[in-house]
Amino acid sequence: MSDPGTQYLFPWHRILGAVAALVLLMFWLYSYAIYDLKMLFPWGREGRQQVLREGLGLLRGHLPQSGRAIGLSSFVHGLGLLAMSGCTVTGMIMFAMIPPGHVGPPADAIAFTRYTLQHKFFGELLWLYWCGHVAFALVHQIKGDNVLGAIFGLGRGRD
Template sequence: MEKAWDIKIRLLHWAIALTATFQQLSSLYMSDPGTQYLFPYHRILGAVAALVLLFFWLYSYAIYDLKVLFPWGGDGRRAVVREGLGLLRGRLPASGRGIGLSGFVHGLGLLALSGCAITGMIMFSMIPPGHVGPPADGIAFTRYTLQHKFFGQMLWLYWCGHVAFALVHQIAGDRVFGAIFGFARRRE
């Protein structure tokens, strides 16, 4: 049985999964004039997602988890390369918390999400509450919008890959859903 994750990580994962998924899905429909009503929800939930992400970064720093998310040391880089080559040969890397490909890809996903959050919060601050027209500095706003879309596209790649590999691990018998979402009993 897969070991359950720490309750704080599970709660942060739930919050990120829900807010980021809403953000990604709502972004698909916001360019249609008939769906502009989604924009205020996207803005507010984006601010919530940014706050949750900040808590995630602070917690990851506090528990010394950054070396798992960004394995820049020699051993970490070798583990990422070894597991990446193994994946190309059909060997699934281990699931769970550990230095290697899984942690590294999670780190990349957090960077994409952070890019969305930072550019989104900058744009949020450029539009006064209740304002319906373009912001005062339309050129800067357009620049941030393009950057926000770029990070959003990177986040789509991460999101699809993350869900796909979680499904593959689950099918392979790793019970990752129970471990991260709290359905597994905790083993010590």
């Protein structure tokens, strides 16, 4: 959004960012209430061992099991959730620092710049997460595991 050629998209970026923040907040609440956070953050001994086993297996060419289970896949989803949360929090702080209709730098330009750099860092992590996520979904699909069918409801996929 710092490129002069994309500045016209900034109002949309702010609106979509606020919507993403609401969706993310609902997801965190849902994950806390219903979905087991231990799956996304397998930091217990058993979870760490499973992630390590699957990571070493991946280096040997063995894909981890897809679906809802504690392991490398769910851990990476948790890391993506943390990256999205960092991007959302820094974005909402910047959103609050700029008064509505204000043009120009906010009162505390140094703090704003710091949050901008953090927001960009988390955004780059999200792009890395997204590209890896799509790549591994395609690899699973090619290997015969119908993950795309499970993701998009286009057929029977693993649960």
